[in-house]
Structure formats: C-alpha cells, structure tokens
Amino acid sequence: MKSNVFIAIEGTDGSGKSTQAKLLAEKMSANGHRVHLTFEPTNRKIGSLLRNILKGTEKADQTTIAGLFLADRLDHLLNEDDGLVKKMADGYTVITDRYYFSSYAYHGVYVDMDWVIACNEMCARILKPDMNIFVDVPTDECMRRIVANRENAELYETNENLKKVRDNYIKAFGKLKDKEQIVTINGNRQIDDVATKIWEKCSELLK
Numbered sequence: 001m002k003s004n005v006f007i008a009i010e011g012t013d014g015s016g017k018s019t020q021a022k023l024l025a026e027k028m029s030a031n032g033h034r035v036h037l038t039f040e041p042t043n044r045k046i047g048s049l050l051r052n053i054l055k056g057t058e059k060a061d062q063t064t065i066a067g068l069f070l071a072d073r074l075d076h077l078l079n080e081d082d083g084l085v086k087k088m089a090d091g092y093t094v095i096t097d098r099y100y101f102s103s104y105a106y107h108g109v110y111v112d113m114d115w116v117i118a119c120n121e122m123c124a125r126i127l128k129p130d131m132n133i134f135v136d137v138p139t140d141e142c143m144r145r146i147v148a149n150r151e152n153a154e155l156y157e158t159n160e161n162l163k164k165v166r167d168n169y170i171k172a173f174g175k176l177k178d179k180e181q182i183v184t185i186n187g188n189r190q191i192d193d194v195a196t197k198i199w200e201k202c203s204e205l206l207k
C-alpha cells in the first residue's frame, strides 16, 4: 500500500475535471491524507504567460506554446517553493488538474504528437502519475457547459477543436498504454456519480 500518491485528472475543457479534482481532494483529506491540489498551466511566471497566450493578449506559435507548457511543467515539478517533487517527498498526496497528457492532446492538434511525448519524457521520469484519470464527456456537452458558465471562450474552446483534442487523448492513451496507468471515467452524468466512480478507483491505489 502507498501512503501518498500522485494523481492527474485529464479531460477536455468543460468536462468537469476541475470540479472533480476538488471533490477528490476533499475526499482524500476527509480520509486522513495530506493533500496538495494543483493545476496546469500553473499560476507561476511561465503559467501566467501561457494564460495570456490562451486569452490572446500575447502571441506565440504552436511549437513555442508546446515548449512553454513543458517549461511550466518542469517548473511545477522542480521549483523550490511548492514543487511537486518536494510535496511528494514531504508525504503529500498530489492531485493535479492537467498534466502531460493535456500536452499530447492539445498540442498534438498542431504539432507532431510523438515530438510532444518525447519532449515530456523528462517529466515522466521525474514524476509519473500513479493514475491518469480521463473524465470523458461528449464535446458538445462540454461546449454547452462552457457557454452556460463563462463569458469568453479561450483559444482552444470550439466544438471542432475539442473533438480533435478528445480524439488525441484517446490516441495518446493508446500509444502509452504500456507505460502509464490510465482510467477513463464517464463524466456525462451527475457530478456526485462521477465523483463516486473516481473515488472507487483512487481508493484502490491506497489500499
């Protein structure tokens, strides 16, 4: 049995993964774990630059964007303030809302996915998730949720693009099925039902 684990929650925009990451963190805490809930892009320097690029207030080409997400991820792992390597060593269970599969899915639309995977190999070597949880929701339902809840759609938020992203997640899971722990959860149902399924999978890790 492991005392602390690293879990990545993945999904297209609007799939409900942030909601689920929070609920999982609450459940873990209630069960006595020290939890560090985090996300990518981060709110540190490189992550903030990325958010401006996503909003359109800064410009960069797609290869550069993929490189910046890698830099943000390495900083997320290795920074001395609250880097995930340190958090894991200190005994925290770390839940991250997005990790490298987001890069494979989103940047794979524009640049060679194998290149993105190769670039991120260092992250996998530094910290590989005990479980990648894919919250799977039809993209038209994701768009419905996004439009219902937000004023502005970000760079990647069109149904056509989200479909490509979803296809890329599935392609990336196929490519890495022998190297990664991947669990797909049907996210197209009530929030609490999704949370229960995710908890079932995660509590198995901690048995």
Ligand code: ADP
Binding pocket: 011, 012, 013, 014, 015, 016, 017, 018, 019, 020, 145, 146, 149, 187, 188, 189, 190, 191, 194
């Ligand atoms: P993501 O982080 O994947 O973009 P969020 O967790 O922010 O998604 O959820 C997007 C929106 O959809 C939020 O307003 C949230 O309340 C709503 N939502 C989340 N999960 C569900 C669900 N299972 N059914 C309906 N709406 C949901």
Ligand code: TYD
Binding pocket: 012, 013, 014, 018, 040, 041, 054, 069, 097, 098, 099, 100, 102, 103, 104, 106, 107, 154, 156, 157
């Ligand atoms: P996020 O804040 O999780 O948005 P949402 O809550 O809408 O899912 O992520 C912002 C955007 O960043 C999202 O559209 C996906 C994108 N992204 C990448 O393109 N590459 C990456 O490596 C990561 C982590 C995110």
